[in-house]
Amino acid sequence: MIRVSVDPAPIALGVEVAALEEGGAGGVATFTGVVRTDDGVEALELEHYPGMTEAALCALAEAAVARWNLLGVSIVHRVGRMTAGERIVFVGTAAAHRREALDSCAYLIDRLKTDAPFWKREWLAGGTRWVEPRAGDEEAAAVWS
Amino acid sequence: MIRVSVDPAPIALGVEVAALEEGGAGGVATFTGVVRTDDGVEALELEHYPGMTEAALCALAEAAVARWNLLGVSIVHRVGRMTAGERIVFVGTAAAHRREALDSCAYLIDRLKTDAPFWKREWLAGGTRWVEPRAGDEEAAAVWS
Amino acid sequence: MGLTMLYFAWVRERVGAGEERVDPPEGVQTVAGLIEWLSARSDGHAAAFAAPSRLRAAIDQRFVPLDAALNGAREVAIFPPVTGG
């Protein structure tokens, strides 16, 4: 099962996890990115490249399935404007054994950071700013190649 | 936030994830163990050592907090009898950055397998059998020491 | 035979549009050449493309390095490094 979604609606984590668990797997690993409440960011805006984004996420899911023995993969990315505490991204994997689920989940979020065309803009009290990529993201993604 | 629970009631994943997300973290990683539906197992029975179990899980959560910069740790283990498709165990971690959440989540489930006094018995069509430890579990736990 | 250009994030903001049709001359053969040629179209283009090292690109919805050849491209996107997830 591969589920990929790019949607302005809030991410329904329960629905995604249930879909992964229904596959009869022994283990489900997930990572959820949440808009942080700490550094004065009131809202986050996610822009993306329609068409290419979905293709990039499908390619990522297929690469994970080719590399690990998985029963399910879900990648859900929210777009548009969201506020502190809301979910930005959800990746989840289901496998017979925990190592495959854990490793493939880490792979998906590391690679998603560099391989999918999304851009974040932060809304602060004083205005907005485009988020710069984090220095470690390229290295984290490169670990898997 | 540390939450540890050993309970015969079904694991309420939504409640656990919400508690982790409420901490203001940027990332939440989870692993959920589910009773597999594949190998003829109709039910699973989890026995544990009351008192020692809770202490072992608290010690594990505290070890994770000492090692990574975490905003939240949840460990929930079900005990008693459960059927195929039901959740056995949930571990979840919340952190400002994804690597800490992902690594500490993997640590918790790897160490839980060897460090907490639980015993699994499978119910099959022909009777019951106590589960033998998997050969790789000791090595997986040792990776973290 | 023209090209559809797409711009995202602060590149889009500086150019002042998310999409435009362009018809580069024969001599423009790579993404880098296209960026240089587009810089002359307006002050906004010039501002968007002033520092090519800060730009990334896709040809027909696949990431490519800036020295990638355009041959046969129908859609070229220029944008900052991605920051999803």
Next chain:
Amino acid sequence: MGLTMLYFAWVRERVGAGEERVDPPEGVQTVAGLIEWLSARSDGHAAAFAAPSRLRAAIDQRFVPLDAALNGAREVAIFPPVTGG
């Protein structure tokens, strides 16, 4: 001064009880010695403790190796390798 013994999983089943009070003699100083001494109590005990390499132990709710000293122990648990998670 006696000890509380706890048994889990198939050790509990073979012994036929999950808990018992015992009062080992002075010469019993380690978990391994205790297991050997307990083996004589019944056929069930003998069956449970026949292969010490398959047994694990805890003293006062902490995992210990089988050669751990008992001194001061109030609660000793004997069980198979754990299989949680």
